[in-house]
Amino acid sequence: xxxxxxxxxxxxxxxxxxxxxxxxxxxxxxxxxxxxxxxxxxxxxxxxxxxxxxxxxxxxxxxxxxxxxxxxxxxxxxxxxxxxxxxxxxxxxxxxxxxxxxxxxxxxxxxxxxxxxxxxxxxxxxxxxxxxxxxxxxxxxxxxxxxxxxxxxxxxxxxxxxxxxxxxxxxxxxxxxxxxxxxxxxxxxxxxxxxxxxxxxxxxxxxxxxxxxxxxxxxxxxxxxxxxxxxxxxxxxxxxxxxxxxxxxxxxxxxxxxxxxxxxxxxxxxxxxxxxxxxxxxxxxxxxxxxxxxxxxxxxxxxxxxxxxxxxxxxxxxxxxxxxxxxxxxxxxxxxxxxxxxxxxxxxxxxxxxxxxxxxxxxxxxxxxxxxxxxxxxxxxxxxxxxxxxxxxxxxxxxxxxxxxxxxxxxxxxxxxxxxxxxxxxxxxxxxxxxxxxxxxxxxxxxxxxxxxxxxxxxxxxxxxxxxxxxxxxxxxxxxxxxxxxxxxxxxxxxxxxxxxxxxxxx
Amino acid sequence: xxxxxxxxxxxxxxxxxxxxxxxxxxxxxxxxxxxxxxxxxxxxxxxxxxxxxxxxxxxxxxxxxxxxxxxxxxxxxxxxxxxxxxxxxxxxxxxxxxxxxxxxxxxxxxxxxxxxxxxxxxxxxxxxxxxxxxxxxxxxxxxxxxxxxxxxxxxxxxxxxxxxxxxxxxxxxxxxxxxxxxxxxxxxxxxxxxxxxxxxxxxxxxxxxxxxxxxxxxxxxxxxxxxxxxxxxxxxxxxxxxxxxxxxxxxxxxxxxxxxxxxxxxxxxxxxxxxxxxxxxxxxxxxxxxxxxxxxxxxxxxxxxxxxxxxxxxxxxxxxxxxxxxxxxxxxxxxx
Ligand SMILES: Nc1ncnc2c1ncn2[C@@H]1O[C@H](COP(=O)(O)OP(=O)(O)OP(=O)(O)O)[C@@H](O)[C@H]1O
Ligand SMILES: [Mg+2]
Numbered sequence: 001x002x003x004x005x006x007x008x009x010x011x012x013x014x015x016x017x018x019x020x021x022x023x024x025x026x027x028x029x030x031x032x033x034x035x036x037x038x039x040x041x042x043x044x045x046x047x048x049x050x051x052x053x054x055x056x057x058x059x060x061x062x063x064x065x066x067x068x069x070x071x072x073x074x075x076x077x078x079x080x081x082x083x084x085x086x087x088x089x090x091x092x093x094x095x096x097x098x099x100x101x102x103x104x105x106x107x108x109x110x111x112x113x114x115x116x117x118x119x120x121x122x123x124x125x126x127x128x129x130x131x132x133x134x135x136x137x138x139x140x141x142x143x144x145x146x147x148x149x150x151x152x153x154x155x156x157x158x159x160x161x162x163x164x165x166x167x168x169x170x171x172x173x174x175x176x177x178x179x180x181x182x183x184x185x186x187x188x189x190x191x192x193x194x195x196x197x198x199x200x201x202x203x204x205x206x207x208x209x210x211x212x213x214x215x216x217x218x219x220x221x222x223x224x225x226x227x228x229x230x231x232x233x234x235x236x237x238x239x240x241x242x243x244x245x246x247x248x249x250x251x252x253x254x255x256x257x258x259x260x261x262x263x264x265x266x267x268x269x270x271x272x273x274x275x276x277x278x279x280x281x282x283x284x285x286x287x288x289x290x291x292x293x294x295x296x297x298x299x300x301x302x303x304x305x306x307x308x309x310x311x312x313x314x315x316x317x318x319x320x321x322x323x324x325x326x327x328x329x330x331x332x333x334x335x336x337x338x339x340x341x342x343x344x345x346x347x348x349x350x351x352x353x354x355x356x357x358x359x360x361x362x363x364x365x366x367x368x369x370x371x372x373x374x375x376x377x378x379x380x381x382x383x384x385x386x387x388x389x390x391x392x393x394x395x396x397x398x399x400x401x402x403x404x405x406x407x408x409x410x411x412x413x414x415x416x417x418x419x420x421x422x423x424x425x426x427x428x429x430x431x432x433x434x435x436x437x438x439x440x441x442x443x444x445x446x447x448x449x450x451x452x453x454x455x456x457x458x459x460x461x462x463x464x465x466x467x468x469x470x471x472x473x474x475x476x477x478x479x480x481x482x483x484x485x486x487x488x489x490x491x492x493x494x495x496x497x498x499x500x501x502x503x504x505x506x507x
Numbered sequence: 508x509x510x511x512x513x514x515x516x517x518x519x520x521x522x523x524x525x526x527x528x529x530x531x532x533x534x535x536x537x538x539x540x541x542x543x544x545x546x547x548x549x550x551x552x553x554x555x556x557x558x559x560x561x562x563x564x565x566x567x568x569x570x571x572x573x574x575x576x577x578x579x580x581x582x583x584x585x586x587x588x589x590x591x592x593x594x595x596x597x598x599x600x601x602x603x604x605x606x607x608x609x610x611x612x613x614x615x616x617x618x619x620x621x622x623x624x625x626x627x628x629x630x631x632x633x634x635x636x637x638x639x640x641x642x643x644x645x646x647x648x649x650x651x652x653x654x655x656x657x658x659x660x661x662x663x664x665x666x667x668x669x670x671x672x673x674x675x676x677x678x679x680x681x682x683x684x685x686x687x688x689x690x691x692x693x694x695x696x697x698x699x700x701x702x703x704x705x706x707x708x709x710x711x712x713x714x715x716x717x718x719x720x721x722x723x724x725x726x727x728x729x730x731x732x733x734x735x736x737x738x739x740x741x742x743x744x745x746x747x748x749x750x751x752x753x754x755x756x757x758x759x760x761x762x763x764x765x766x767x768x769x770x771x772x773x774x775x776x777x778x779x780x781x782x783x784x785x786x787x788x789x790x791x792x793x794x795x796x797x798x799x800x801x802x803x804x805x806x807x808x809x810x811x812x813x814x815x816x817x818x819x820x821x822x823x824x825x826x827x828x829x830x831x832x833x834x835x836x837x838x839x840x841x842x843x
Contacts, residue, residue, distance in 0.1 A: 071722040074721075082720060088709070089714060095709075099706075099717075099721040103704065104701070104702045
């Protein structure tokens with residue numbers, strides 16, 4: 001149905017694509033794989049007419065095409081969900097869903113549109129999303145649902161999903177993939193990008209790998225497993241799924257974080273617990289079941305309905321009750337937010353500026369900025385997270401995964417004693433994920449306490465000393481490293497806890 | 508907790524509409540109206556109403572004319588609205604009248620078209636050449652202002668007959684005919700809304716990239732927004748002619764900043780994407796009521812600017828503190 005051959009595209013000195021090729025036939029689901037910055041999103045933008053390629057051709061239904069804008073490709077039935085969540089926040093959900101379709105509508109047509117919108121949203125999301133509220137009032141996942149619903153409403157012949165599942169929780173991901181499969185069985189096709197190996201293996205019929213802007217290989221469904229894919233993508237011998245080598249306790253018994261009688265909402269069960277220095281705690285659950293709120297309570301960004309959070313980071317275990325974010329930060333906490341577009345970065349500033357913004361004071365002597373000192377510090381942490389993008393590049397022009405690295409590294413640079421991370425591996429490629437895990441483990445070994453919200457089962461099992469699973473606004477289960485298995489975790493997501501009652505010690 | 512316990516569902520989704528930004532301006536307008544009635548008991552009496560309306564309509568239409576360009580985002584702003592009022596006034600008096608085009612059904616549409624054409628020029632440069640709106644429309648401002656003085660160095664004391672008719676009223680003063688122009692402006696806006704154009708302008712102003720990738724022709728929409736604003740400014744120019752019943756090159760430019768102030772007062776986001784015409788109309792009413800209150804109190808007209816400015820600042824502060832609850836959290840995360 002659609003084929004691209006020999007596509008090249010350079011942004012100034014950066015060669016995002018040099019020889020990318022790809023073919024999608026109707027009825028199949030193709031996964032596009034590649035590390036951060038390998039050019040996947042750029043290829044998607046070429047397909048959808050956002051970016052004009054320097055070389056190469058696009059063939060649609062046997063005829064060469066040169067799309068000039070997304071409008072052209074949308075007409076041709078190629079509908080893209082971009083990596084960034086692109087919504088018009090001031091419009092209502094309904095207007096967003098039909099944005100770009102003929103604007104003027106008869107009354108009967110309007111009613112039909114409402115009904116269709118409702119239908120598609122309900123297919124995707126079990127919780128109803130109000131059609132008449134502004135999109136800006138929705139959370140990240142719901143906005144992502146809106147963007148996907150907008151795409152599905154156009155009845156795509158080719159649906160392109162650029163890491164569209166990265167903000168969705170397990171249920172929604174499954175619903176989306178089921179819908180995609182249904183449409184492909186009816187003759188449509190899908191191209192999807194994801195860094196989640198389990199998802200890719202479960203849903204794709206064929207795999208295409210990009211490396212450094214070049215299509216390096218293609219594998220059919222049969223005969224592909226995680227290791228061959230990793231080898232294909234990275235070009236190196238695959239490292240087997242890691243299982244942490246860290247032992248739980250390592251002599252550091254100091255309590256750093258204390259939670260007492262904490263209720264996220266008035267209706268939730270109270271939670272008590274302590275976290276020691278050097279522990280890595282995972283927060284898990286289906287989206288919207290309280291783990292996000294819990295993390296924000298720890299960070300002082302949200303006031304719990306009851307109870308308190310104490311940071312014991314002072315000398316001799318002196319405690320600070322967390323009342324607000326500023327104070328928590330002063331007490332040695334750092335919080336890496338989730339939505340990098342609105343909460344994390346100043347897009348037009350360079351990578352280096354973004355990195356140094358929160359820690360500028362460390363580079364200053366007598367109030368003056370030491371350029372060399374700043375650059376050296378940047379190098380150290382860039383190396384730490386393996387960020388290779390040039391420091392002067394504006395962050396908006398980095399690939400999604402590299403943006404995430406900039407953000408994580410800038411908070412690491414604070415050298416906090418408690419590091420809170422909100423889904424930091426979202427959109428990060430396998431190799432970098434492994435590296436990040438290494439970084440976190442090293443930090444923990446040095447005594448940093450880490451609390452990390454994660455939507456990825458693999459990392460919850462492999463990395464965490466303990467996992468707190470939230471359900472319905474309360475902590476429904478606490479799984480130790482030894483008890484954390486995929487099955488137990490997922491069943492805890494749905495409220496089938498491990499018998500932990502709300503008031504039981506989180507140890 | 509056991510599996511059998513029914514857990515409360517997550518919080519209601521998407522129902523939390525922000526508190527209306529109109530609230531502030533509605534309250535302020537109501538207070539000012541009462542104050543005016545106290546100071547001038549006959550404020551709304553039929554003998555004064557036509558004059559009052561005449562004074563209000565050009566400002567209201569100028570405020571409306573500023574709405575689409577601001578709404579379209581990307582730094583959108585049309586500074587040339589004021590001089591455009593002036594040019595329409597002068598063309599009606601100094602060009603159309605001598606040419607014998609005095610009939611309302613000919614010269615009124617021509618004036619509106621003239622406004623739309625000037626707006627379209629602004630729009631073309633902003634949307635297709637992609638220059639900064641503030642610079643482009645400042646240029647147009649100066650050109651129009653100069654042109655007006657060239658065409659009419661001295662005020663001319665005649666006006667077309669429709670101007671005199673529009674300054675009259677029906678129902679013994681209760682229904683000033685100048686309001687017809689305002690009604691026409693509102694109809695134009697309602698039409699644009701019904702055609703779905705306003706939604707497109709909001710989409711573009713809200714997030715131009717999202718609109719572009721959804722297949723909206725961003726440039727065309729911005730262009731249309733400026734043209735629509737121009738047409739509204741054309742109507743405002745007609746209203747100005749009704750008000751001064753003559754041709755005068757010096758009055759128009761004063762409306763530019765008053766119009767922007769009215770839009771801001773009305774709670775529209777100056778960054779685009781948010782707001783309609785109700786707010787700016789109330790904003791214009793506020794400015795107008797302040798002015799009439801001060802002149803009724805015999806305060807020197809020199810103070811009017813100072814008061815206007817202070818009210819504007821106060822209103823914008825209140826508006827933003829209402830709308831800031833969501834924004835503050837994000838700011839805190841970055842500011843720490
Ligand atoms: N507009 C732009 N200007 C300059 N450089 C760009 C631009 N867009 C992308 N790049 C660069 O092109 C390369 C490929 O980026 P791309 O976004 O396609 O990667 P990706 O494979 O999607 O990565 P990720 O998995 O992190 O999303 C990167 O090095 C990126 O910095
Ligand atoms: Mg990408």
